[in-house]
Amino acid sequence: MSRTPFAPLFDRLVDDAAVFPPGLAPLDVAVREHLDRRTGPYAAHIGPLLVPAASAGDLATLAAADPRTAGQPLEVSLVVRPGSPVQPLVDALTSLRDDDQVLVTAAELGWSPDWRQLLVAEVPVVVELGLGEEQARGLDDIAAAVDEEHDVTAKFRTGATPTWPWPDERALGGFLDAVVLHGLPFKLTGGLHHAVRGTHGGGPMHGLLNVLLATHEALNGAEAHELAGELARQDTEVVVTALSSLPTDDAERVRESFTAFGCCGVLDPLTELRALGLVHVKES
Numbered sequence: 001m002s003r004t005p006f007a008p009l010f011d012r013l014v015d016d017a018a019v020f021p022p023g024l025a026p027l028d029v030a031v032r033e034h035l036d037r038r039t040g041p042y043a044a045h046i047g048p049l050l051v052p053a054a055s056a057g058d059l060a061t062l063a064a065a066d067p068r069t070a071g072q073p074l075e076v077s078l079v080v081r082p083g084s085p086v087q088p089l090v091d092a093l094t095s096l097r098d099d100d101q102v103l104v105t106a107a108e109l110g111w112s113p114d115w116r117q118l119l120v121a122e123v124p125v126v127v128e129l130g131l132g133e134e135q136a137r138g139l140d141d142i143a144a145a146v147d148e149e150h151d152v153t154a155k156f157r158t159g160a161t162p163t164w165p166w167p168d169e170r171a172l173g174g175f176l177d178a179v180v181l182h183g184l185p186f187k188l189t190g191g192l193h194h195a196v197r198g199t200h201g202g203g204p205m206h207g208l209l210n211v212l213l214a215t216h217e218a219l220n221g222a223e224a225h226e227l228a229g230e231l232a233r234q235d236t237e238v239v240v241t242a243l244s245s246l247p248t249d250d251a252e253r254v255r256e257s258f259t260a261f262g263c264c265g266v267l268d269p270l271t272e273l274r275a276l277g278l279v280h281v282k283e284s
Contacts, residue, residue, distance in 0.1 A: 060099055173227035
């Protein structure tokens with residue numbers, strides 16, 4: 001079935017996390033392929049390249065060697081993992097500040113008492129949060145920074161890692177409820193490779209469309225247990241039909257809240273969205 005594309009829902013939705021697990025692309029490959037995608041069929045739906053802060057020097061060298069960055073700089077978001085010190089991220093931002101061929105669009109790190117050191121760098125900051133009391137304190141802290149007119153976005157991990165178990169629908173629904181109640185924008189990372197909730201590779205995975213729909217419901221006052229129900233839906237037709245009926249204003253409001261998500265297989269969700277008729281691609 002062909003459906004009307006909803007550009008506001010999917011524009012620059014997927015950040016390119018190719019160098020992070022489980023993809024682990026070499027940085028030179030990730031940079032080359034990301035620059036290729038800027039003129040590829042899914043260009044409108046792809047955000048910046050996510051790069052470890054420790055790789056800032058190599059990144060600058062690779063960008064300088066590619067003529068495509070001369071007229072349009074390589075857009076990147078610099079990342080340190082939760083639990084890592086802040087200083088390497090500060091140093092990376094300093095090293096790239098005057099680089100004409102690399103544009104740092106954000107700095108991402110885990111919430112800690114030291115995260116506010118980044119606010120003086122005058123770049124958008126993305127702060128990854130955990131669960132329970134840490135999440136509550138982190139959201140309050142981010143909200144206070146936003147009240148001080150800093151550009152800060154909350155972040156939550158939707159996929160499992162060796163130190164982070166897969167957050168189920170209740171955990172993700174609780175985060176969506178809390179972040180919307182705080183009036184904060186958010187992004188997600190890890191695990192959103194598929195359009196609709198299901199079992200993939202032997203384990204559960206959240207669905208991108210479920211998250212978009214749950215965000216819409218959260219913005220309209222749904223509570224955490226109701227959001228968990230939306231996140232658990234596995235009927236593709238029901239989820240796609242619900243999203244396809246959103247007015248453009250509602251779609252834009254959803255994306256003001258859910259700003260982006262990082263995916264190491266950046267084209268995985270986009271090819272599924274294309275197959276569902278939800279995005280059109282630029283034909284070569």
